[in-house]
Amino acid sequence: MALIRISGFSGENRALHPSLLAEHQATVSSNQRPGRGDLRSWNAPQTIATVPAGRSSMYRMGRDVASDAQYWLSWPSVVHAVRGFDPGDTTERTYYSGDGAPKVTDNVMGLGTAPSPTSNFPIASRPLGLPAPSAPLTVTTLQGGTGELVSSYYVYTYVNDWGWESAPSPVSTESNRPSDAQATLAGFTLPPSGNYAINRLRIYRTATGSSGATDFYFLREIALATQTTTDDLRDLGEVCPTVSWAMPPDDLTQLTALWNGMLAGISGNRIRFCEPYVAYAWPENYDVIPPDSKPVALGVFGQQLVVLTNGRPLMVSGSSPDAMDQQLMDLPQACVSPRSVVSMGSGVAWASEDGLCWIGQGGARLITAGIMTRADWQGLKPATIIGAYYEGLYLGSFDDGSGRCGFLIDPASTSGIYFFDAGFTALHVDPLQDQLYG
Template identity: 30%
Template structure:
């Protein structure tokens, strides 16, 4: 007598034909939570924040201070790294991808009620450009020679590279040494002098400014109050900066004529509030001549009289920032390694900062690779590089010696999506044409048992946006005109399953481990709404029998009764949704008018109100299919056995479960008595 039992529900294995699947594997697994082996519905996502943002959310980051939580959101692909400095009380962080590399902290980023981060600084400290002038006068001691440099220091204690070295000057050791020609802090705004369209090339504009001190190619500045050529009023990325002619070049195609006026302003200003200068001078020591600290001045001070004795200067700090350059303005992908070293990339070059000084990026620490880099990720003290060809790793403790730790993997696994990269406890995963690559203690295509390359390509891996949570790969992707999600779990039974969820961004909070998604300009905690269950669909393998049989009985072991906790959660979700919708209705904020500015954001007849969640979770539909035809359908209300229709025999059968209750097992048999034998 033919009978079978399904328990230990699993997900899809797309590379296998439907009749070759294991008995517990699926042809369809949508909105299913299969981690425990039973079939459960996923919780709905919980709305946590609606940021003010232009465009869809492509990057997000949660920041918290003293229990006060705020969300940062961008419509660009932005990478964020928290400060590794001990006692990071201001909650400082660094980010790339939103123009030039930038930094901010909790108070700055959350000022006001607009788009967060609302305020930032450019990452790093622009060095002085003027050589100090030195003149010694008076004194009666022995003759000595000195050279001077000076640096800028922000209120955060971040120090720039030194200025150009002064001319070596001779004078009495106890003379008064007058240091002049010291730069003031770099400006964050200024005036436009002239504009030349279609110069130096068609589609470009060359703009003369009052100063270009502190401006670099690839940085963003905003022009405003321009007369005549009003197309210039707006935000632009600098193509080039000429410090001699004080001209910058931008991309701008316009027929308008510049009539005069106009101002410029940095989008990411220099951190000049409370900025100081440090003066250093040469001092002969047993190890040679060194630059030693002399004094600290306000950044606005342009001269200094040095009368500090050598005996005092000898106790001062040696100039630490000789090679502390700013990161390139087009650096991307900032990450933080476990040893406090920040890393980024541009083109085919990997960049490293000084340990625990993410504002200082010496050129000598850079490493060049022979292929263009797509993304990087940190794995302890190892940096994983994903490229348009072979991936690589760089391992080391000190940035100066990390070049010796570069290792090129011997296989071409191109990274198809920077946003598809995810960190796991055991390595770094990313989408390649062959499947999902995992770089760790060993490296391999970890999806080769799930997908052939053809089936993997049908997921459009170049559209992946992904993260990891609980060592599972959560990924959004585009298929045709729709956007879906899937989950890959290599550690448990739920190997691969799909989710009906359209997302524009996905992120795992490294502090809490919680997973968040963004859709329709809103941020949600993934499966955070425990009171609302998604409807799942799970379709079994294609069971083949010989000879043909008629399955005449079925039984589903499921939990149809809600617990008190589930009832309370469902009621809470119901009440909260009603209250939120009532607030929208009362404030006339439903966005349901055909002439509203949000036209196109909702389906026909739709609006900003939320769907009312169900108060009960007792839905379960069973379908029986044979020879590609639906033979039976039933709304199952309890775990009692039920009869299936007779009058036919077939050598194949498959069934579908749809609902929102937990299913432990399914049994099919030819007779009611046969159910007991399965």
């Protein structure tokens, strides 16, 4: 009996006429599991936990815990969650955008005191940041003093129970008084309503440092309820660090962890960056604005931030937010689905109108060129694609009008594409478990 032996099955190729396909390529590949080159099917997915219906995003709190059966945060909107980077934090502080204004939660307020696997997490959160005081304080010179006249100005900030500090208040009116005369400080405004946990105020006074520059230097800290205090001529401390700080804008989305303690996000036409290792401070002077296009999504590989737009992509890099350089890429492939963007270690993949695109080590290219025509790709409805990283492959879930299905493709070796029948409305990769959840 004659045998025909075929090995190295590489999935489906829709771009070529069937008569031109190599022996290892298929005209149709359904539910074939890639990896070994044989015809191997997928195992049925396991049910690990249940989140409320209608969720578009999920994230597992308690990632230091081996079990993956509980502590799932989920949202009906498209949310990007990032674990905090404070080495002293024991509560798994987590920042996220997409659920209204940017927020922060942890495994205390987010999970509650007796969490149930079926609870609707996160239970509670705080705004990401503190508002600045809205009014200046007033300064009254006390009697006495014979020194030369000195001009001073004051500001104050809010501080919460985590040690977060707001931007300063408006500057006080000028205080001219003898250098040895004390002053009464009053007119402190209470913070606006909200779960900020503000419990104290820090007061700063102008002085000229050794460099000859005049800055606001720390004078004293008082409880939030204090109505008045004094400038008792004590030695001044450090320069106010929060002069340029601001809360992230309410419309910030696409919160993304970078290198060197930085976070990035999108607000309107701008790419915003936080102060290094200060996730709640977003100075406006760090903004990057893509030329002639609007940013829609972010991805990261190495120390490169890939900004996907409604035009050409942009590469942004730098060691700190005040030293970011941008480079417009020569790849006219707009991102049509922000949820399709996947950071894959060596590069970033996203869906365009022409196919699945890639920027990374080795440059930029259209991954699906040669295995799918534009018409084939359009049949998947690329604007519906949700992407995730799975075992070195790009996994996409799409809705072509007949229900959600999926595909897998290897950006490093694009000899075929593997389609499967399962579909997902939310995907989450857990590095500890080395598992993909949907």
